[in-house]
Amino acid sequence: MVSLRNHESTGRGEDAPRTPAPSAADRWRALPALVRFPLAAAAAFVAVVALTFVTGPTADLRLGSVGYYMLAIAGLQLLIGYSGQVSLGHGAFMFIGAYTMALLVLNVPALPLWANMLVTVAVACVAGVLVGAATARLHGPYLAGATLALAVGLPSLTVRFPELLGGSNGLAFSTRGAPAALAGVVTTSQWQAAAVWLTTLVGLVLLATISAGRLGRRMRALRDDESAAALAGIPVGRTKVAAFVISAACGGLAGAGQAYLLGTATPSSFTVTLSLSLLAALVLGGLGSMWGAFLGAVALVYVEVWVEDLAHVLTLGTNVSNNLPIVFFGVLLILVILIRPDGLHGMFRSLADLVRRGRRPAEPAPARSRTPSTARE
Secondary structure, three states, X not given: OHHHHHHHHHHOOOOOOOOOOOOHHHHHHHOOHHHHHHHHHHHHHHHHHHHHOOOOHHHHHHHHHHHHHHHHHHHHHHHHHHOOOOOOOHHHHHHHHHHHHHHHHHHOOOOOHHHHHHHHXXXXXXXXXXXXXXXXXXXXXXXXXXXXXXXXXXXXXXHHOHHHHOHHHOEEOOOOOOOHHHEOOEOHHHHHHHHHHHHHHHHXXXXXXXXXXXXXXXXXXXXXXXHHHHHOOOOHHHHHHHHHHHHHHHHHHHHHHHHHHHOEEOHHHHOHXXXXXXXXXXHHXXXXXXXXXXXXXXXXXXXXXXXXXXXXXXXXXXXXXXXHHHHHHHHHHHHHHHHOOOHHHHHHHHHHHHHXXXXXXXXXXXXXXXXXXXXXX
16 A cells, blocks of 8 residues: 555656756757857947947947957967967067058048958958978977967068058058948947957957857867877867967057057057066956956956056156056966966856856755655554
């Protein structure tokens, strides 16, 4: 009789484990990548455009700066975080993109902005093929040294060809601004920030799609163990060059966005300091994640602004106030690496996990077994 009662209880499903309903995050992750990434990009673009309506021209320029820095860091993310190739010369590709954009605006003013961007990407890809093919057999410090030489030597071309590249003063130009249909609706700074962010988001969608696809898996295999990847049939050289070309295209597009936003292309903007700053921002934001690229870009732009404001409030000297942002950024980088080696993205992800666990309802206590009472009966 006892066995029959237990069987009836089980048949009613009282003790059967219940499958929790999928959350909104689970349903979002279940969407195909070709749907999820464009939707996220469209939402981000709407948020950026809405933000420009409550900010001023200076804030719009800073917002646009976050956009092109994020694209450059995301390209570096793919090169270092996914394929494991260390580059200290990513600013050189931004130099190529900025000067390509400046030369196109000055010499072919009839070309629309999107055509300038496409030409810039093509030029940066050619440079990426040349550099990637030349450095495909290099590893570690040898690769870092070769790319560092690129960042050091390329800006000096402006002095070698001053008539074409403007010498040490660079090239200054003016863009057409917002289309006539949007005149009176958005300002020039709003249009520039929106154009830079649209370019950035399109680039990020392509990057995320590549990272989630077959080429991204090959890059991660190279990063984890190059010999094992070669034994598995992955073409090591071609995959490395492909990673370099994609990263160079992102850098060139970011440089074009910077030139379009600021209206100048000067060699002093693309020194070795820029390449090292991009690498530091990547480590600060977190390797292996696009969110890390965003957080690194925000830190790269706004830490300097906040520290400069602090130096102004404290009425510090010019020499101190000029060097204080670099010192503060370095200290912040050291602290984050010591506390969270996975960067700001890892820190925020841990905080989100803690909040999620706090909101989750307590699990019911496990049902008491009936075996002892049955034995007594």
